[in-house]
Amino acid sequence: MEQRQNYSKKREAILKAIRSTTTHPTAEWVYQTLKPQHPDLSLGTVYRNIARFKENGQIISVGVVNGQERFDGNVKPHSHFICSVCGRVFDVGGDYLGREAAERIADRYRFQVNSSEVVFRGICAECLNRQSETPVGENHGRNF
Ligand SMILES: [Zn+2]
Numbered sequence: 001m002e003q004r005q006n007y008s009k010k011r012e013a014i015l016k017a018i019r020s021t022t023t024h025p026t027a028e029w030v031y032q033t034l035k036p037q038h039p040d041l042s043l044g045t046v047y048r049n050i051a052r053f054k055e056n057g058q059i060i061s062v063g064v065v066n067g068q069e070r071f072d073g074n075v076k077p078h079s080h081f082i083c084s085v086c087g088r089v090f091d092v093g094g095d096y097l098g099r100e101a102a103e104r105i106a107d108r109y110r111f112q113v114n115s116s117e118v119v120f121r122g123i124c125a126e127c128l129n130r131q132s133e134t135p136v137g138e139n140h141g142r143n144f
């Protein structure tokens with residue numbers, strides 16, 4: 001069954017693409033990256049497969065940044081920092097960041113906490129540098 005084979009090959013390529021990067025890509029990025037090798041790939045197929053990977057726990061959703069959902073092929077517990085200027089998503093620290101809070105929540109609400117993700121938002125080092133380098137009022141001609 002050629003079609004079937006082709007289908008699972010695409011699915012594999014989509015998962016591989018997401019796991020190959022630490023940039024926490026969007027579905028659109030996956031589509032653009034794979035399109036040259038898979039000319040008949042559709043954005044719908046990418047979305048469908050991503051939804052399935054999420055369900056199966058093969059990838060995680062980091063959240064929505066600038067209107068686009070971001071995904072992570074690293075499913076080990078870790079936390080994220082999202083830059084509100086450039087939209088990049090960074091991995092920071094480990095699950096220890098959420099553990100203490102999880103214990104407090106379990107204690108206070110009598111819940112059983114199975115996992116936690118901490119998302120920090122702010123401005124990354126690069127954007128901070130760029131901001132301090134660019135004199136106020138000279139933002140018209142972007143020089144980067
Ligand atoms: Zn930034």
Ligand SMILES: [Zn+2]
Pocket residue numbers: 024072074078079080090091
């Ligand atoms: Zn991550």
